Amino acid sequence: MSKTFAGAQRLGRIPPYLFAEIDRKVQEKKRAGVDVISLGIGDPDLPTPGRIVSVLQETAADPSNHRYPSYFGLAELRESIAGWYNDRAGVELNPGTEILPTLGSKDGISHVPMALVDPGDVVLAPDPGYTVYVTGAIMAGAEPYAMPLTEANRWLPDLDAIPAGVADRARLMWLNYPNNPTAATADRDFLERAVAFCHRHNVVLCHDAPYSEIAFDGYRPLTLFEIPGAKEIGLEFHSLSKTYNMTGWRIGWVCGRSDLVNLIGQLKTNIDSGIFQAVQWAAIEAINGGEEETRAACAVYARRHRLVAATLNSLGWKIKPPRATFYVWAPVPAGYDSIGFASHVLDQVGVNITPGVGFGSRGEGYFRLSVTAPDARLEEAMNRMRKLQL
Numbered sequence: 001m002s003k004t005f006a007g008a009q010r011l012g013r014i015p016p017y018l019f020a021e022i023d024r025k026v027q028e029k030k031r032a033g034v035d036v037i038s039l040g041i042g043d044p045d046l047p048t049p050g051r052i053v054s055v056l057q058e059t060a061a062d063p064s065n066h067r068y069p070s071y072f073g074l075a076e077l078r079e080s081i082a083g084w085y086n087d088r089a090g091v092e093l094n095p096g097t098e099i100l101p102t103l104g105s106k107d108g109i110s111h112v113p114m115a116l117v118d119p120g121d122v123v124l125a126p127d128p129g130y131t132v133y134v135t136g137a138i139m140a141g142a143e144p145y146a147m148p149l150t151e152a153n154r155w156l157p158d159l160d161a162i163p164a165g166v167a168d169r170a171r172l173m174w175l176n177y178p179n180n181p182t183a184a185t186a187d188r189d190f191l192e193r194a195v196a197f198c199h200r201h202n203v204v205l206c207h208d209a210p211y212s213e214i215a216f217d218g219y220r221p222l223t224l225f226e227i228p229g230a231k232e233i234g235l236e237f238h239s240l241s242k243t244y245n246m247t248g249w250r251i252g253w254v255c256g257r258s259d260l261v262n263l264i265g266q267l268k269t270n271i272d273s274g275i276f277q278a279v280q281w282a283a284i285e286a287i288n289g290g291e292e293e294t295r296a297a298c299a300v301y302a303r304r305h306r307l308v309a310a311t312l313n314s315l316g317w318k319i320k321p322p323r324a325t326f327y328v329w330a331p332v333p334a335g336y337d338s339i340g341f342a343s344h345v346l347d348q349v350g351v352n353i354t355p356g357v358g359f360g361s362r363g364e365g366y367f368r369l370s371v372t373a374p375d376a377r378l379e380e381a382m383n384r385m386r387k388l389q390l
């Protein structure tokens with residue numbers, strides 16, 4: 001074997017990691033002694049609620065949880081999820097056939113193309129968007145097709161703009177509302193049109209909904225299966241990561257049409273061996289325990305959003321705090337591209353934000369900032385931003 005090893009071609013097809021340059025600069029600044037404040041990553045700073053941690057501690061000590069778990073998750077967990085969905089959305093899901101727990105939703109999202117599409121099939125994905133929709137499609141040998149999200153379309157894809165030839169070859173469509181990175185939300189009318197499109201073209205509609213509970217001022221995002229006909233063509237991906245501050249725990253689920261759920265389960269039996277049962281018991285506690293802590297976390301995010309909007313608006317932006325998610329998505333000032341602006345902010349004030357182009361070429365011209373930094377750090381970041389020379 002030669003000294004350098006190029007790796008598999010499929011890895012070579014994955015677009016370059018555009019945050020690498022920024023990451024390098026952040027590390028450089030830190031080495032030079034700069035106290036960098038990171039608003040770059042969507043990872044809740046608030047801790048997992050104590051009642052959930054306690055259940056993990058208790059169940060981790062029980063040897064019955066130490067062996068291989070079931071591939072399909074504890075029946076009690078699937079029942080809790082079904083109960084949650086019913087309470088939250090008035091939708092019935094069969095816990096035996098329509099729900100599959102996953103190792104975080106990224107597990108389900110990255111693997112679903114491998115279970116459902118063939119090489120040469122088209123996977124429709126929003127641009128800008130969570131990059132795993134595209135990389136998962138590439139890993140499966142499929143062809144990703146970008147659905148541009150634009151401010152003019154309120155960050156909703158224009159379904160009529162998808163060429164007929166593409167729609168006919170498409171097997172899967174990704175949607176994600178409330179949206180990362182744009183913080184946009186989808187109304188019923190749009191979701192109904194998406195469901196109709198997928199019925200018409202025989203496309204599996206995959207709705208990624210990790211922010212369904214991160215919403216403000218009484219707004220309740222729609223879940224996919226509240227749309228009539230959605231379960232006949234759709235899957236929805238949920239996560240405990242954002243709702244219960246559990247990003248490190250790796251637990252979520254996919255639910256929807258039973259044969260599709262079953263195919264993902266069949267694939268996963270060949271990839272992983274289930275979720276540590278103590279984590280599943282903790283997830284049951286999380287889901288059954290009500291939404292008081294989530295509402296309290298949302299009140300914190302809403303307050304932080306108001307601070308960020310006030311700060312940016314004092315510098316000349318015209319943004320409104322979003323209705324959902326912990327992201328701020330805003331245009332970069334004239335004269336910068338998104339990477340240039342993120343570098344400038346890092347250089348001038350030591351605050352790390354994410355260039356929009358990292359989420360796809362249509363994200364150029366924007367940046368994303370996450371309000372998941374502790375209050376004092378976010379306040380300090382905003383005080384620094386007020387001194388930014390544009």
Ligand SMILES: *Cc1c(COP(=O)(O)O)cnc(C)c1O
Binds near residue numbers: 104176238240252
């Ligand atoms: C955070 C996030 C996920 C993944 O969360 P997991 O921790 O893997 O459950 C999925 N999709 C989007 C859009 C996200 O922002």
